[in-house]
Amino acid sequence: MTWDRLLRFGSGVQHLLRADLQGQRPWQCPMRKALPALALQRWQHSVPETLGCSWWLHNDHLELKYSDLVMRLDYVWLRDHCRSPSCYNTKTNQRSLDTAQVDLTIKPSEIRSDKDTIYITWPDKHMTKYGLSWLAKHSFEGQKDYVQPSVLWNAAIYKDAQMPYVTYNGLMDSVDEFKKFLEAFLLYGFSVVDEVPASIEATEAVALRIGIIRESIYGRMWDFTSDFSRGDTAYTKVALDRHVDTTYFQEPCGVQLFHCLRHDGTGGRTLLVDGFNAAENIRKENPDHFDVLTKVPIKHEYIENVADYHNHMIGVGPVLNIYPWNNELYMIRYNNYDRAVINTVPYDVVHQWYVAHRALTTELRKPENEIWVKLKPGKILFVDNWRVLHGREAFTGYRRLCGCYLTRDDVLNTARFLGIKKDFYPPAFNNHPPLFSRCLLKKAKPSAQKLTGIICTKFCQPYGSLHRHVSVLSQMMF
Numbered sequence: 463m464t465w466d467r468l469l470r471f472g473s474g475v476q477h478l479l480r481a482d483l484q485g486q487r488p489w490q491c492p493m494r495k496a497l498p499a500l501a502l503q504r505w506q507h508s509v510p511e512t513l514g515c516s517w518w519l520h521n522d523h524l525e526l527k528y529s530d531l532v533m534r535l536d537y538v539w540l541r542d543h544c545r546s547p548s549c550y551n552t553k554t555n556q557r558s559l560d561t562a563q564v565d566l567t568i569k570p571s572e573i574r575s576d577k578d579t580i581y582i583t584w585p586d587k588h589m590t591k592y593g594l595s596w597l598a599k600h601s602f603e604g605q606k607d608y609v610q611p612s613v614l615w616n617a618a619i620y621k622d623a624q625m626p627y628v629t630y631n632g633l634m635d636s637v638d639e640f641k642k643f644l645e646a647f648l649l650y651g652f653s654v655v656d657e658v659p660a661s662i663e664a665t666e667a668v669a670l671r672i673g674i675i676r677e678s679i680y681g682r683m684w685d686f687t688s689d690f691s692r693g694d695t696a697y698t699k700v701a702l703d704r705h706v707d708t709t710y711f712q713e714p715c716g717v718q719l720f721h722c723l724r725h726d727g728t729g730g731r732t733l734l735v736d737g738f739n740a741a742e743n744i745r746k747e748n749p750d751h752f753d754v755l756t757k758v759p760i761k762h763e764y765i766e767n768v769a770d771y772h773n774h775m776i777g778v779g780p781v782l783n784i785y786p787w788n789n790e791l792y793m794i795r796y797n798n799y800d801r802a803v804i805n806t807v808p809y810d811v812v813h814q815w816y817v818a819h820r821a822l823t824t825e826l827r828k829p830e831n832e833i834w835v836k837l838k839p840g841k842i843l844f845v846d847n848w849r850v851l852h853g854r855e856a857f858t859g860y861r862r863l864c865g866c867y868l869t870r871d872d873v874l875n876t877a878r879f880l881g882i883k884k885d886f887y888p889p890a891f892n893n894h895p896p897l898f899s900r901c902l903l904k905k906a907k908p909s910a911q912k913l914t915g916i917i918c919t920k921f922c923q924p925y926g927s928l929h930r931h932v933s934v935l936s937q938m939m940f
């Protein structure tokens with residue numbers, strides 16, 4: 463074997479590469495494309511091809527083929543992901559290695575593989591063992607393009623959805639019921655628990671089953687009537703248009719739950735609107751409006767000086783919040799009552815923003831997007847406050863509502879523990895087009911029998927990936 467060969471091909475259970483990598487020549491060899499034809503045909507395998515892996519040392523990364531998956535692994539990444547006891551604590555699942563100490567031009571000095579494992583020795587003689595299936599699972603190329611399915615709904619879709627009926631006893635005593643409830647919440651952005659004792663204590667117990675209560679200026683568990691005990695319209699009898707709460711927090715509360723403990727009077731129904739559905743419709747129909755709503759920072763404010771309550775909360779952010787790496791919408795900050803003075807952009811942008819905001823408002827106000835429910839003692843409504851807007855009809859009489867906010871991370875933590883949350887971090891670079899991350903599943907149910915239609919939103923175009931997603935989603939949902 464010549465030097466070039468030794469450096470370019472990996473194979474065998476025996477050591478293949480034992481090079482002084484400081485030597486210039488091998489690492490300056492041309493990239494794969496420029497290699498002689500013979501060399502290109504010479505991927506070598508550790509064991510019969512079907513079982514093992516083959517690898518190729520490039521100048522700046524390791525190309526590793528393992529059961530049909532071709533991975534390209536950066537050397538610093540490989541060193542950084544060493545799971546040896548000195549680099550990684552498997553008890554705490556924390557890295558002990560100081561990544562800043564890794565030479566950014568590091569290269570393996572020795573490499574070999576067998577059926578399940580690849581072994582890399584580094585210039586300082588440290589050896590790293592990588593399970594091939596671990597690499598397949600954690601490499602960029604090995605990412606399964608699953609999404610957290612979410613059903614963007616309007617009134618008609620909701621009607622067909624057959625949301626599960628989960629009771630207090632079911633939720634507290636049965637993991638299956640608990641999962642049913644949370645699955646519906648993840649899919650639709652709201653979910654109901656029924657037959658709950660009409661007390662603050664039972665409401666709190668339900669909250670704690672799902673997550674951790676987020677204490678705020680309103681307290682831990684809150685419990686209010688229309689007595690204007692706090693300086694906010696919520697504490698009156700007037701109607702409240704659709705909104706999300708705590709837009710004036712830098713991180714608005716993730717989840718809110720409502721339990722109406724008593725109402726002797728008329729009106730007071732609760733309105734729910736899927737903010738993501740409305741926003742995705744805007745994205746489809748008028749991407750420029752969508753764009754403006756994702757870019758213009760808007761301040762929201764809560765100023766209260768009532769009795770002993772003195773609060774001034776400020777939160778700033780766009781109405782539509784999207785992840786920069788794939789444009790996925792993750793939070794809507796929409797509350798026209800609490801929106802503060804706009805002074806962040808010049809007048810012409812202000813005007814564009816008003817036009818875009820009007821388009822969104824029009825969409826949010828379409829009766830076909832509204833669902834109305836009457837909260838009653840015994841029924842707890844959970845709302846994803848980053849996605850689903852709520853409102854209420856004016857009412858008469860005595861009405862007492864209790865509930866709390868939950869920390870979002872902890873609700874998702876519970877969902878992961880139950881195995882019902884898939885986390886998807888899509889490819890973020892140009893030659894790997896963003897895969898769409900939200901789609902409209904018509905008539906999907908939490909443990910759906912059937913999907914009757916999947917409409918992909920505009921930003922997730924590539925047909926190939928759409929096709930893959932559809933099949934992945936189908937697998938998950940059927």
Ligand SMILES: C[N+](C)(C)CCCC[C@H](N)C(=O)O
Nearest residue numbers: 680684694696706707708709
């Ligand atoms: C839910 N609870 C009654 C405690 C608070 C109400 C907060 C109302 C406020 N305008 C907002 O939308 O954030």
Ligand SMILES: O=C(O)CCC(=O)C(=O)O
Nearest residue numbers: 696702707732853854863
């Ligand atoms: O009274 C209601 O039904 C809800 C009021 C409200 O929007 C809130 O408390 O956040």
Ligand SMILES: [Fe+2]
Nearest residue numbers: 696706707852
């Ligand atoms: Fe509210």
